[in-house]
Amino acid sequence: AQRVTQPEKLLSVFKGAPVELKCNYSYSGSPELFWYVQYSRQRLQLLLRHISRESIKGFTADLNKGETSFHLKKPFAQEEDSAMYYCALSRQGAQKLVFGQGTRLTINP
Amino acid sequence: DTGVSQNPRHKITKRGQNVTFRCDPISEHNRLYWYRQTLGQGPEFLTYFQNEAQLEKSRLLSDRFSAERPKGSFSTLEIQRTEQGDSAMYLCASSEDSGRAHGELFFGEGSRLTVL
Numbered sequence: 001a002q003r004v005t006q007p008e009k010l011l012s013v014f015k016g017a018p019v020e021l022k023c024n025y026s027y028s029g030s031p032e033l034f035w036y037v038q039y040s041r042q043r044l045q046l047l048l049r050h051i052s053r054e055s056i057k058g059f060t061a062d063l064n065k066g067e068t069s070f071h072l073k074k075p076f077a078q079e080e081d082s083a084m085y086y087c088a089l090s091r092q093g094a095q096k097l098v099f100g101q102g103t104r105l106t107i108n109p
Numbered sequence: 110d111t112g113v114s115q116n117p118r119h120k121i122t123k124r125g126q127n128v129t130f131r132c133d134p135i136s137e138h139n140r141l142y143w144y145r146q147t148l149g150q151g152p153e154f155l156t157y158f159q160n161e162a163q164l165e166k167s168r169l170l171s172d173r174f175s176a177e178r179p180k181g182s183f184s185t186l187e188i189q190r191t192e193q194g195d196s197a198m199y200l201c202a203s204s205e206d207s208g209r210a211h212g213e214l215f216f217g218e219g220s221r222l223t224v225l
Contacts, residue, residue, distance in 0.1 A: 004151075032211050043112070044152070044200070044216040051210070086151050090211040095140065095165055097211065099151030 002027045004089050006100035013077050014108050021072040021103050023061075023087030031089045033063055033070040034097070038084040047072075047085070057081070077107045113217035115201050121223045122191055129187045130220040134203030140212065141184050143176055144200040145169070146219070152200055158184060159206070191224045198222075 003026040013019055025031060035047040048056045050063040050070060061072045070087060087100040114133040122128050134141050139160050144152035155174070157165040160181035170176075173191075178184040188195055198219040204212035 009149075034211075036214075043218055044202075044214075046213045049213075088151075093209045095142070095157045095159075095211060096154040096167070097142075097144075097152075097214070098154070101149065102151050 002031070002089050002091065002098045004087050004098050004100035006085075006087055006103050008103050009101065010104050010106070012106045012108060015079055016076050019072075019074045019077045019081065019105065019107075021085050021087075021105065023070045023072065023100060025068050025070065025087075025089050027068075027089060027091065030092055031063075032092060033061070034088045034090075035059070035061055035070075035072050036086045036088055036099070038086070039080075040083070044086070079107045079109060081105060082107045113201055113203055113215055115199075115217035115220050117220060118218065119221045119223075121225065123225050124191060124193060126191055127187065127189045128191060128222060129185055130199050130201075130222075132184045132186070132201030132203075132217060134183070134201070135215055136182075137205070138203035138215070139181065139206050140204045141178055142202045142204075142214065143184070143186050144202065146198040146200055147196075155186075188222070191222075193224045196222055196224045 005024045033050040037047040038044045059074045086102045088097045141158045143155040146152045156176050158178040173189045176186045200219045201217045202214040
């Protein structure tokens with residue numbers, strides 16, 4: 001069975017500091033990995049996906065198959081990054097997404 | 110199009126009653142999903158439709174739960190004989206058909222169920 005672990009429920013950093021939200025997964029095949037974000041009073045929305053290999057709002061995430069990780073990083077945090085972040089995984093060809101518990105990121109001024 | 114629409118937004122019911130939630134997806138999306146989210150947890154997959162066909166269903170979905178998408182447009186999720194453990198946020202999402210890849214999910218605002 002697939003599993004996604006986000007070890008930090010809460011993460012607080014100062015504006016301008018680097019941010020790293022951790023995500024580890026367990027799945028023996030080739031996964032599709034995603035980060036979803038929920039800003040205050042907004043809907044859950046896609047932030048980025050590993051197959052796109054793009055940077056969104058300054059965030060990047062690299063799939064490390066050896067460490068089974070997909071950590072989300074941003075070099076300089078901004079106050080508007082404060083939100084709930086969820087890492088999610090799907091098996092190739094499957095439509096079920098398995099979400100982690102989420103990390104609440106707070107950026108302090 | 111205002112995105113995925115869900116109603117009611119809030120439902121309070123007594124244990125043993127039946128409840129039904131409705132989801133209207135983005136019009137051109139033929140994939141529709143239901144997830145459940147409890148406090149402090151991430152969304153949990155319940156079921157998935159491609160057009161009107163229900164193609165995946167979680168073991169979380171007991172026989173008290175049923176979902177339909179009769180004409181491949183809107184969907185309903187019914188919970189019969191509700192229990193207090195059913196209290197949760199029920200999220201609907203839709204996506205375009207992206208072949209074998211998992212498409213970007215567009216979520217609704219959710220329907221919050223409280224079972225007394």
